[in-house]
Amino acid sequence: MRSTPTNLAKILDKRRWTRAEAAAVVSHWRRSGQRQRDFCDDHDLDVQRLARWAKLLPASPAFAEVVVAGGQHESKTSTIVIELGDARVLVDADVDDAHLARVLRVVGSTC
Structure with missing residues (x-):
């Protein structure tokens, strides 16, 4: 697992995420510039979990x-x-x- 900010590491260890926690994970992934699969591999995270939340939390226009x-x-x-x-x-x-x-x-x- 890649080194992660403490708050993110705590969220990733949880079995269930609140919407705000999921938004933090999705935001961290989007800022990373990585493909979902690569981000999930680096953070020992189920890719379907990230994909599901990413679909529910579309990126903010920028x-x-x-x-x-x-x-x-x-x-x-x-x-x-x-x-x-x-x-x-x-x-x-x-x-x-x-x-x-x-x-x-x-x-x-x-x-």
Whole structure:
């Protein structure tokens, strides 16, 4: 088991978690950047338990830093590249806002 903050270690040892305790574990996993399986292996935790709570406690929306790369150049059609975790989304600059929001919501929920 990887070294964990004392509070997290105490929660992981419990047979049952309160919603707040589960939220702390899920938050710790999400901040780790690890896959569920890897996090669970490192913390001696049942992956189905984490997956169940992660589904019940969706990630809070957050702002992501956007960095504009490259020099300025003109073209008839501009492409926007959006990277969320390991996912990359390329869209035309004139993409419909509602459609892009739906796509990013789906992509963001899998990252």
